[in-house]
Amino acid sequence: MNPELRGRVFPPAPPYLVGREKVREFARATASTSPLSVDVEAARAAGHADLVAPPTFPVVVQEATLAQLLAEPDAGIDFARVVHGEQRFSYSRPVVAGDELTATLTVTAVKALGGNAMVTASSEMVDASGEHVVTAVSTLVVRGDDA
Amino acid sequence: MSALEVGTVVAEKTYAVSRDSLVRYAGASGDFNPIHYRDDVAASVGLPGVLAHGMLTMGTAVQPVVEWLDGAGDDGGVIGWVSDYQVRFTRPVVVDPETGAEIVVTATVARVDPEAGTVRVDLTVASGGQTVLGKAQVVVTLA
Numbered sequence: 001m002n003p004e005l006r007g008r009v010f011p012p013a014p015p016y017l018v019g020r021e022k023v024r025e026f027a028r029a030t031a032s033t034s035p036l037s038v039d040v041e042a043a044r045a046a047g048h049a050d051l052v053a054p055p056t057f058p059v060v061v062q063e064a065t066l067a068q069l070l071a072e073p074d075a076g077i078d079f080a081r082v083v084h085g086e087q088r089f090s091y092s093r094p095v096v097a098g099d100e101l102t103a104t105l106t107v108t109a110v111k112a113l114g115g116n117a118m119v120t121a122s123s124e125m126v127d128a129s130g131e132h133v134v135t136a137v138s139t140l141v142v143r144g145d146d147a
Numbered sequence: 148m149s150a151l152e153v154g155t156v157v158a159e160k161t162y163a164v165s166r167d168s169l170v171r172y173a174g175a176s177g178d179f180n181p182i183h184y185r186d187d188v189a190a191s192v193g194l195p196g197v198l199a200h201g202m203l204t205m206g207t208a209v210q211p212v213v214e215w216l217d218g219a220g221d222d223g224g225v226i227g228w229v230s231d232y233q234v235r236f237t238r239p240v241v242v243d244p245e246t247g248a249e250i251v252v253t254a255t256v257a258r259v260d261p262e263a264g265t266v267r268v269d270l271t272v273a274s275g276g277q278t279v280l281g282k283a284q285v286v287v288t289l290a
Contacts, residue, residue, distance in 0.1 A: 009269050022175075029175035030206035031162050036225070046225045047290075055213065055229040055285075056206040063177050080192070084201045087281075088233035 001117040001142055002076050003110050010105040011070075013064040015128075020097040022060070023051045030054055034050030043096070050097040056088055058101075058125060062136040065105035065123040077119070077142055085118060086139035092132045100128040108137075151259055151266055156268030157219075158254040164199055164240065165247035172203040186244070199240040199248065204279060208234070208252050208272045212285050215254070228263070231286035240274045257284070264289045278279050 019134050020040070027037035035042035036052040043051050095101070101127065109120035123136045169183050178200055181188040189197045209232055219226045242248045251273045258267035270283035 008212065026175045026206075029168075029172045030203065032208050032213065036217065052228075054206060054238050055209050055232050056202060059202050059206075060176055084236050086233070086235045087202065087205060089231065091228075091230045095229050 001110060001119060002074050003074070005075055005107045005119065006105045006110045008072075010065065010068045012102050012104045013061075013068065015100045015102045016059075016061045016064070018053060018057075018095060018097050018099040018101065020051050023053045023057065023097050026053050026057050026060065027110070030056065037104065046093065049095050053095040055089060056087075057095055058123075058134050058136045059087075060104070061101050061103050061125060062123045063104045064119060066138065066140075068094075068105060069107065069121055077140075081143040083143060084138065084143045085141040086120075086137075088137040089134055090137070091134045095133060098132065100131060101125045103136075109139075115141045116126070130141075150198050151256060153256055153259060155256045157255060157256060157268060158215045158252070159250050159280070160211040160214075162207050162210075162250045163247055164203070164207070164242055164248060164254070166197065166242060166244055167169060168247075169203065169242060171196070172200055172206075176200065176202060177279045178202065195242075196241040199250075201236040201239075202274065204236075204274075205232075205234050205283075206238055207250055208270050208280060208283060209285055210233065211252050212254050212268050212270070212287070216287060220277045225290055227266070229285055230288040232284070234257040234270075234272075235281035236279075237281040238274075238277055240279050250273050250279070254285070257263040266272055 103123045105123045108122045111118045120139045125134050197201050253271045257269040266287045268285045272280040
């Protein structure tokens, strides 16, 4: 992998509009039982503007930014050899339906580890007013030729 | 709220994961990597079988905490929200086409920070008797 990737900032991905039905679909797919993710009245009663997305929902938004990284011509990342090593979501506020999120990816670390390489990519997501909502950080392990 | 002491187990839950769950998660998340639904592709890259998406395991493992937060208030209401959540993927979850797999989650209070108004809850997440997530930590911001 190209060590010069470290510090590279990619252009913002096109804005992602968080839809109610997408929140419901994602909640169901992750075994959520939270009424706040399916029942608008329950979400509003708890002080939210609309349905609350489950904690790992931003992975849907992050996808487009990771695709930018994997498609980078000089990155040297073979998708078939990529394994997900670590994941983190750090929030300023919950994601709710109606949010329009714009994600910008920064490569924060590139490391060699044995025969493998590790790349850490941070996708910072802001809402339509430019306020920070959540940062999704992925560490990908790219297995070496022998692994 | 009186249960917020370090060491308190706030939730324990077992989830059944089937091939159907994987297809549903692929659609919901947009992750259509075939190692999560095709035995032949999984075998061709040397895997022991079709694997659950790591993000499905991560997304499911936090649900007992969300469930607890939703109903732990004195009036049965919401006491907080998940403001930070991290995991390491240490071992894959192999999902048998007939019998599926089980994900067993235990959520324990690890740290209480009254000044910040946060509680850290650590998760142990196992499948088939082996731990599948490491350093699985949930930070809850109290409402």
